[in-house]
Amino acid sequence: MGEMDEVVKEFLVESHENLDQLDRDLLKLEQSRNDTDAIKSVFRTIHTIKGTSGFLGFSKLESLTHVAESLLCRLRDQTLSMTQEIATALLSTTDAVRRMLANIEATGADGDETDDALRATLARLNEPETADEAPAVTPTTPVGEILIRTGKVKPQDVELAREMQQEGDPRRVGEILVENEVIKPSELREALEQQAAARQKDTPVSETNVRVDVSLLDRLMNLVGELVLARNQILQFNHSLGRQDSQFTSTAQRLNLITTELQEGVMKTRMQPIGMVWNKFPRIVRDLANSVGKSVGLRMEGKETDLDRTIIEAIKDPLTHIVRNSIDHGIESPAERVRRGKPQQGTLSMRAFHEGGQVIIEIADDGGGIDPERIKAKAIAKQLITAEQAARMNEREVLNLIFLPGFSTAETVTNISGRGVGMDVVRSNIERIGGTVDIASRVGEGTTLKIKIPLTLAIIPALIVRSAGERYAIPQVNLLELVRLEGEEAVKGIESIHGSEIHRLRGSLLPIVRLHEQLRIEDPDGHRPDVINIVVLSADDRQFGLVVDQVMDTEEIVVKPLTKALKGIGVYAGATIMGDGHVALILDTFRIAQRANVVSESRERSRAVAEVRTTQNAVRETLLLFMSGPNRMALPLEQVHRLEEFPRRSLEQAGDDVVVQYRGEIMPLVSLTTLFATHETVGAPTPQSDTVQVVVHRHGERFIGFLVDRIVDIVDEDVSTRGLNPRRGVRATAVVHGKVTEILDVAVIARDTVATHEPVAIGGAS
Amino acid sequence: MTTNRQFCTFFVDDLFFGVDVQEVQEVFRFEPMTRVPLAPPVVRGLINLRGQIVTALDMRSRLGIPPRNGDTPPMNVVVRTDDGCVSFLVDEIGDVLEVDDAQCERPPETLTGVARELVRSVYKLRGRLLLSLDVAKTVAQCATAGAV
Numbered sequence: 001m002g003e004m005d006e007v008v009k010e011f012l013v014e015s016h017e018n019l020d021q022l023d024r025d026l027l028k029l030e031q032s033r034n035d036t037d038a039i040k041s042v043f044r045t046i047h048t049i050k051g052t053s054g055f056l057g058f059s060k061l062e063s064l065t066h067v068a069e070s071l072l073c074r075l076r077d078q079t080l081s082m083t084q085e086i087a088t089a090l091l092s093t094t095d096a097v098r099r100m101l102a103n104i105e106a107t108g109a110d111g112d113e114t115d116d117a118l119r120a121t122l123a124r125l126n127e128p129e130t131a132d133e134a135p136a137v138t139p140t141t142p143v144g145e146i147l148i149r150t151g152k153v154k155p156q157d158v159e160l161a162r163e164m165q166q167e168g169d170p171r172r173v174g175e176i177l178v179e180n181e182v183i184k185p186s187e188l189r190e191a192l193e194q195q196a197a198a199r200q201k202d203t204p205v206s207e208t209n210v211r212v213d214v215s216l217l218d219r220l221m222n223l224v225g226e227l228v229l230a231r232n233q234i235l236q237f238n239h240s241l242g243r244q245d246s247q248f249t250s251t252a253q254r255l256n257l258i259t260t261e262l263q264e265g266v267m268k269t270r271m272q273p274i275g276m277v278w279n280k281f282p283r284i285v286r287d288l289a290n291s292v293g294k295s296v297g298l299r300m301e302g303k304e305t306d307l308d309r310t311i312i313e314a315i316k317d318p319l320t321h322i323v324r325n326s327i328d329h330g331i332e333s334p335a336e337r338v339r340r341g342k343p344q345q346g347t348l349s350m351r352a353f354h355e356g357g358q359v360i361i362e363i364a365d366d367g368g369g370i371d372p373e374r375i376k377a378k379a380i381a382k383q384l385i386t387a388e389q390a391a392r393m394n395e396r397e398v399l400n401l402i403f404l405p406g407f408s409t410a411e412t413v414t415n416i417s418g419r420g421v422g423m424d425v426v427r428s429n430i431e432r433i434g435g436t437v438d439i440a441s442r443v444g445e446g447t448t449l450k451i452k453i454p455l456t457l458a459i460i461p462a463l464i465v466r467s468a469g470e471r472y473a474i475p476q477v478n479l480l481e482l483v484r485l486e487g488e489e490a491v492k493g494i495e496s497i498h499g500s501e502i503h504r505l506r507g508s509l510l511p512i513v514r515l516h517e518q519l520r521i522e523d524p525d526g527h528r529p530d531v532i533n534i535v536v537l538s539a540d541d542r543q544f545g546l547v548v549d550q551v552m553d554t555e556e557i558v559v560k561p562l563t564k565a566l567k568g569i570g571v572y573a574g575a576t577i578m579g580d581g582h583v584a585l586i587l588d589t590f591r592i593a594q595r596a597n598v599v600s601e602s603r604e605r606s607r608a609v610a611e612v613r614t615t616q617n618a619v620r621e622t623l624l625l626f627m628s629g630p631n632r633m634a635l636p637l638e639q640v641h642r643l644e645e646f647p648r649r650s651l652e653q654a655g656d657d658v659v660v661q662y663r664g665e666i667m668p669l670v671s672l673t674t675l676f677a678t679h680e681t682v683g684a685p686t687p688q689s690d691t692v693q694v695v696v697h698r699h700g701e702r703f704i705g706f707l708v709d710r711i712v713d714i715v716d717e718d719v720s721t722r723g724l725n726p727r728r729g730v731r732a733t734a735v736v737h738g739k740v741t742e743i744l745d746v747a748v749i750a751r752d753t754v755a756t757h758e759p760v761a762i763g764g765a766s
Numbered sequence: 767m768t769t770n771r772q773f774c775t776f777f778v779d780d781l782f783f784g785v786d787v788q789e790v791q792e793v794f795r796f797e798p799m800t801r802v803p804l805a806p807p808v809v810r811g812l813i814n815l816r817g818q819i820v821t822a823l824d825m826r827s828r829l830g831i832p833p834r835n836g837d838t839p840p841m842n843v844v845v846r847t848d849d850g851c852v853s854f855l856v857d858e859i860g861d862v863l864e865v866d867d868a869q870c871e872r873p874p875e876t877l878t879g880v881a882r883e884l885v886r887s888v889y890k891l892r893g894r895l896l897l898s899l900d901v902a903k904t905v906a907q908c909a910t911a912g913a914v
Contacts, residue, residue, distance in 0.1 A: 226817045470801065519803035563821045563849045565905075569804045575812055575819050583800040583812040583819055 011052050012105055013211075015097070018045040020279055022094050026087055027282045033082035042090070043072040049097060058110040061100045067119050068093045071126045080126075089121045091283070146191040147174075147183060157182045214309070217270050224259075224266045225459065225558040231259040232555065232579035263459065263556075267308070274352045274361070275303035277316050281323060285348060288327045295334050295345040296327055302352035307359055311453055314433045315361070318426040322363050322449050323348065325423070330367030330447050340444065342366065358477065359455060364448040370441040372398040379407065388738065399439045403427040434477070434573075462557045462586065464578070465535060466550040468521040471584040473557050473576055474535060478589040480543060482551055483534040490532045494547075495642050497624065498711045503534060503545055509622070509637065510536065513596040514547045515587075518571070539593035546592070555579075559586060571595060623743065624695065625712040625736060628672040632741045634734075635706075637714060639746045641698040644705070645691045662696070662703055669694065669705040670753050672744075675729065699750040706749075713737075769867045773889075775860030775896065776843055778825045779834075781881065783856075783899045784863065784889070789845050793859055796839035810855055813842070820844060822853040828904060830880045847905050854904070865889045865896065873897070 022045045025038040050065035068090065074080040096115050103111035147153045161176040169176065174188045238252040282298055289296040307315075331337075331346035338344055351362045376390045379401045390398070401407060405424040430437045435453035454460070454477060462473040483505065485493040494501050494512055501512035512534070516522075534545040557576040566572060573588040623634040624643075644662070651658050651669065658669045669692075694705040715737060729752070731745035773784030774793065799811030799822055810822045822842065826833055834840075840855040873885045881897070884904050889896040 229817060470803075521801075521803045560819045561850075562819075563852065565809065565849075566802055566805055566821065569802070571804060572802075575800075577814050577817060577819070581814050582798070583814050585800065585802065585812075 008056060008104065008108075011056060012101055015049050015052075015101055018048065019094050019098055019101075021045060023091070023283045024279055026090050026094070027286060029082050030084060030087040030286075036076070036078075039072065039076045039082075043069070043076050046072055046093075053110070058100070058104065060115075061097065061104075061110045064093065064096060064100075064115055064119065067122045067126075071122050074126065086125050089118070089125055092118050093122065147177070147187070150191070152183050152187050152191070153177060212269070217266075217309075220266050221270060224263050227259050228263060228459065228556060228558055229577050229579075231255055233581060236579035267459070268306075270309050271306035272309050272312050273303060274305045274307055274312065274359070275300075277312055277319060278303055278350060278352075281319075281350065284320065284323060285327065288324060289331075289346075292328060293333060294327065294331055296331055297345050297347050299347060299349040300351075301349065305352040305354060305359060306455075307453070308455060311359075311433055311455075314429060315435075315451070315453065318429045318437075318451070319350075319361070319363070321423075321426050323350075326363065326365040326367065326447065330365040330369075332368050336368075354455075358452050361451040361453070362448055363451075364446060366446040369443040369445055369447055370399060370402070370439075371443050375399065375401050379404070382407065396440075399441055402439065403437070434475075459556055459558050461554055462576075463535065463554050464552040464584065465515075465533075465548040466552060467515040467519070467548045470521070471552070471578060471582070472515070472548075473555075473584050473586045474537070474546075474589060475573065475586065476554065478537045478539070480536040480538055483536060483545065484551075485532040485534070487530055490530050493532060497637070497640065497643050497714055500714070505536065505545070510534075511542075511544045511596075511598050512547060513544055513592065513598060515592075516549075518592055518595055537589045537593070539590045539598060542593065542598060544593055544596070544598040546589070557584075557586070622714065622716050623736060623741075624714055625741065626693075626695065626708040627710045627712060628676065628708050631672075631676060632712070632736075632739055633672065633708075634736060634741050634743045635695060635697075635746060636743070639697055640695055641703065642696040643711065644694045644696055646694060648690050648692055651692065658707075660694070660705065662705070665703060667696070667703040667705050668753060669707050670749065671707045673707070673709070675749065676727070697746055697750060699746075699753075704750050704753055770864050771867065773863050773865055773896065773898070774843065775863055776841065776854075776856040777858040777860060778829060778856050779831045781829070781831075782860065782894055782896055783825075784865075784896045785843065785845060785899050785901055787862060789901055791844040791846050791851060793844070794842050796842065796855070813853060815844065815851065815853075818851060820851045820853045822855055823905070824855045826855075826857075828880070829884070845901050845905075847901060849905065852905050863891070863896065865891065870898075 022042055025042045025045075028038045029035055029042070046065050046069050050062055050069055053059075053061040053065065071080070071086070071090070075082060075086070080086075096118055100110045103109065148155055148158060157177060157180070158173060161173045161180070164176055165171070165173065171179070174192065177183050178185050178188050234252050235256060238249055278300055281300070285296055285298045326348055327346075331348070332340070332342075334344045337346060346365060346367055348363070348365050351360075351364075353360055372395050375398050376385075376393070379385045379398075380387050380390055384401065384404050384407060385393075393401075402423045403426075407423065427437050430451055430453065433453060435451060437452075438450045439447065440450070441447040461476040463476060463479055465472055465474060483503070485503075494503050496502075501514075503510045503512050533548050533551045535548055535551065536543060536545050555578075559574045560576060561567075561574055562572060571588055571591045573586045575583050575585050578584050622637040624637050624640050625632070625634050627633070646660050651660055653659075654666070658671070659666045660669055661667070693708050693711055695708055695711075697704050697706065729745055729749045730742045732743045734741055734743055772787040774787050774790045775782060775784045777783070797813050799813045801811045802809055808823050808827045810824045810827075813820045813822055824833075824840075834857060838857075840857060841859050842853040843856055843859070844851050844853045869889045869891065870887050871890065873882055873888050877885060877888075877897075884900050886898045886900045889898065
């Protein structure tokens with residue numbers, strides 16, 4: 001019995017593989033109906049299943065495949081030509097066979113499913129008159145076909161040759177053609193070579209392949225992981241020995257080399273071409289398109305792109321969902337397409353390629369695209385966002401709303417998609433394996449989804465950093481650059497704006513996050529204040545700088561999962577064992593960014609929105625909001641040098657003006673309240689506290705301080721809504737956060753100030 | 767009918783605990799560990815146990831007992847759970863004891879607090895009580911504590 005089980009198991013495995021091939025062949029046939037190789041392959045598969053199932057006593061399976069086989073036999077012998085109807089029937093047959101196989105796997109019997117209807121269809125299609133409907137069996141001697149395709153001969157010549165064959169001429173078509181002097185022998189040779197090359201591709205590769213249990217590969221992978229750790233330890237040991245023992249050093253280096261190669265090798269065994277998943281799509285696309293009455297052609301590029309099998313598994317469902325969405329919602333009905341002047345058949349293209357250690361998968365359709373206005377309306381109707389938020393979003397942010405939970409744009413819910421459980425799941429599935437998904441769309445032209453996923457999850461390159469005495473690993477995919485500030489730079493390099501720190505990195509503001517603060521750990525040794533190490537990281541489209549005590553090295557690390565309790569914390573992606581045997585935690589930089597409010601802002605639920613905030617939109621500006629007397633004012637953040645707080649008693653009087661000593665200079669202070677005083681509010685800032693808030697602006701070589709009453713916030717705002725004629729010193733009036741705000745024209749104010757204060761400042765210095 | 771069970775025993779403060787030997791992977795002396803910032807206080811850190819990463823839980827903290835004075839390092843009792851290996855940091859290791867199920871009773875009413883939830887049953891040994899620790903509960907509730 002045990003032996004029998006083994007045979008059945010083998011049969012199941014083999015048949016499943018064959019059926020996948022079968023699906024592909026049938027679809028190929030539907031497209032080029034005269035692909036004899038495909039027909040033969042289909043025939044062989046069905047024949048094999050029939051034979052084995054007969055031998056194993058699965059009579060139902062045997063009889064169904066028998067009916068299908070007779071039909072295929074005639075297709076192969078070209079007494080019947082391929083039609084869509086036949087293709088559909090054959091595809092249904094493979095489905096029925098699959099169900100039976102599943103039954104066998106589950107219960108050991110081929111089940112009691114009645115497939116009379118299918119059988120009747122197959123039998124009807126196999127009747128002779130069907131063949132008569134399409135009597136003109138096309139000339140498909142491959143050589144003849146190739147010659148016609150390459151324009152060497154006319155179809156009639158081949159036809160003639162075939163007729164001669166049928167009349168008993170023993171020569172082959174090619175020979176007849178050469179002897180009839182239709183083609184030159186060299187041309188025939190060329191065609192034969194092409195044919196041989198084509199056949200080569202189809203030769204079964206079974207001789208060079210061994211089937212290996214996946215769990216064995218996983219085990220090997222684990223062992224290699226251990227080996228990598230041991231190697232790291234030895235290398236470190238060798239390093240600490242200080243190269244005294246040269247033989248040990250060379251052995252260690254060889255071990256290093258071999259381990260690296262072994263690691264790559266084992267990694268490769270787990271790699272599978274993305275085609276493994278994609279192969280199912282021609283069928284899915286065809287069935288879906290038919291069921292919604294659309295015509296969709298599928299183009300696939302980069303099938304051979306390799307991915308770790310665990311990742312392949314993980315992307316299967318998200319991809320299916322995206323494809324379904326494209327066909328269901330994206331591509332228009334044929335009538336609609338024609339009306340819009342597009343080809344009747346829609347195109348769905350899938351493209352996969354490697355880029356920078358990641359795999360990119362693009363799924364594009366040439367359908368109707370996504371109308372941002374409709375998305376907005378929907379999101380507001382579903383209360384995912386407020387109208388106010390919607391108004392502030394740019395197009396990309398709007399498109400990304402479709403990834404919010406509970407979002408579905410389908411006006412009518414179909415059975416294919418549109419249950420509103422879709423895209424958010426797609427996104428979370430992809431993010432779970434460390435990937436990202438992005439969407440771009442143009443109304444009327446189509447939609448493209450771009451998925452970026454890592455090659456493998458098991459061993460990753462990482463940057464090791466130290467913070468508060470503990471080491472942490474940062475996955476290199478998130479790493480953009482390292483910045484080290486020393487001495488004076490370390491003091492001035494990080495500026496504080498209303499409690500949040502920033503660093504100016506080549507002119508743009510980089511939010512600063514201190515790792516030890518985020519992890520709430522004390523600094524036992526106290527980091528050196530004269531050196532600041534900033535690890536610049538990307539979290540979605542945003543960048544932020546993570547300040548650590550020490551940047552150590554980059555290393556290949558083996559990712560080990562954490563227990564549930566620790567996963568719950570959220571900021572760790574796993575743990576790894578370092579060369580010295582100690583455990584180091586792997587940081588989830590995206591979560592840290594979220595924790596530090598670098599990416600998520602304060603809005604709930606609209607993470608998707610916040611993530612994609614970009615500076616594409618030219619009217620968007622980052623503003624420092626503050627109150628000056630009754631006025632709500634703002635300064636572009638880029639014109640703010642620093643925010644300072646001075647004790648009120650350090651303010652000094654120089655002539656009529658208020659100044660303060662600042663960094664070895666005398667900085668004039670401009671009271672905005674006085675400057676923009678209306679008749680009621682003339683006077684100095686109301687003395688309400690012991691300190692004054694000063695916004696420091698650098699005007700050329702000089703500092704100018706603006707006295708403000710209260711700093712409100714820093715906002716990234718669309719300042720296109722303007723009104724009122726601004727007064728002098730005010731560049732524009734805009735609605736910021738729902739309130740009218742004056743955006744100051746610093747240049748004008750500074751010029752006025754410098755003009756009046758210059759002599760005073762000099763006088764003060766003398 | 768009586769069945770004998772073997773318990774790996776250990777002390778936490780004055781409490782005498784036992785875990786079925788089948789559940790225990792190994793016992794070893796305190797090892798340096800990597801602390802896990804933001805983790806619940808029960809989680810003392812991560813230990814590398816021959817390439818396996820083990821979460822160390824402080825049993826005193828788990829049971830709500832104040833930390834021990836003095837410098838004696840705790841011992842690790844590594845138990846296997848569904849969620850990987852977990853190490854209990856305990857004061858001291860006892861012998862492996864063979865106990866009779868007939869000696870088993872429900873935990874007494876006098877046992878209160880967290881300890882009561884984590885004790886499955888009590889074995890009346892000569893001169894002392896052996897508390898059978900519910901490993902799953904001990905670990906599981908840490909998980910929820912961690913998520914909070």
